[in-house]
Amino acid sequence: MPLSPSSSAQAAREVVAFRLRDLRKSAGLTVTDLAGLCGWHHAKTSRIENARTAPSATDIRRWCRAASAEDQAEDLIAQSLHAESMYTEWRHQVRSGLKKLQDSAVRFFHETQLFRVYSSSLTPGLLQTEGYAAAVLGISAKFQDLPVDDSADAARARVKRSSVIHEPGHRFVLLIEEAALHYRIGDSDAMAAQLGYLLTAGALPQVSLGIIPMATPERTQWPRETFHMYDDNLVSVELVSARVRITQPSEIALYLKAFEELRSMAVYGQAARTLIVKAIDALT
Structure with missing residues (x-):
């Protein structure tokens, strides 16, 4: 049975969130450490990692730079844009x-x-x-x-x-x-x-x-x-x-x-x- 469409879009967002979290952990950074390096509040890091907030392209570049994984930034940006394009609210359309x-x-x-x-x-x-x-x-x-x-x-x-x-x-x-x-x-x-x-x-x-x-x-x-x-x-x-x-x-x-x-x-x-x-x- 297919996932509901909204669940499919959320699942795509979660893939991006999990990849970003793995980059942070692989770099040995805490949520607070990464937030400090990126210049935002630690709550924002948590929201992104839990797929409650979609990261912008700038957010992803900062994240990857902080985690010494700049080579993965563009791929993650493309993946994030695809996840967001799956779900388009009627009020915008x-x-x-x-x-x-x-x-x-x-x-x-x-x-x-x-x-x-x-x-x-x-x-x-x-x-x-x-x-x-x-x-x-x-x-x-x-x-x-x-x-x-x-x-x-x-x-x-x-x-x-x-x-x-x-x-x-x-x-x-x-x-x-x-x-x-x-x-x-x-x-x-x-x-x-x-x-x-x-x-x-x-x-x-x-x-x-x-x-x-x-x-x-x-x-x-x-x-x-x-x-x-x-x-x-x-x-x-x-x-x-x-x-x-x-x-x-x-x-x-x-x-x-x-x-x-x-x-x-x-x-x-x-x-x-x-x-x-x-x-x-x-x-x-």
Whole structure:
């Protein structure tokens, strides 16, 4: 079972913290000794060693200099930056608006050949209609207390970005829990249009759309957090507070294993369309 995304990011921070602690101990320095050589309070050393505070590049260089291990500084800095980039808070990402956040991924989408998406709560962004996307992003704007609600512009940008689904050279394997088809996002018209579009998009030759029935007996995977896999290079996981980027091959392999097990429980083709039509009928 994969670590939770936030745990994965914390584990990466702890690797850096442990390496720094080992350098201090190997140099025969106490926490207070190292703090004195670095010019800060000993409590800061403890916070860094216990992965409660992320060290800056300057902190790491001072630490390595004090421990006579300057040759390890740049490697530790790179490792620390990677750990911090894994976990990016939404409030930082949306600071410049939701539309800019959508636009920032356009080039990356064009470069990705294989998209794998598992969603337990929403229609995947790649298949969202403008009305549904506006409702989703409007909820996000209110929740994040954004000073300017640009969710309508962001929805148009999301749909434009999703046009990659019609371009040659890309494949899409998309899994949705049946329950997500019934969650009312937006009004009935927006939901009906969204579910209708799933019937159309799911028939595209480059798209494999699977629905995991709520009545699936003896599940091998319970509903997981929504995650996106881009080729075999990146997994992106969306939490309430942050987006986590996972690039460690061993962790990507675990997500792929989970994805394949979820995919084995899904239904496709006419069986999937039947579940979508059932959700449409439930709107009336």
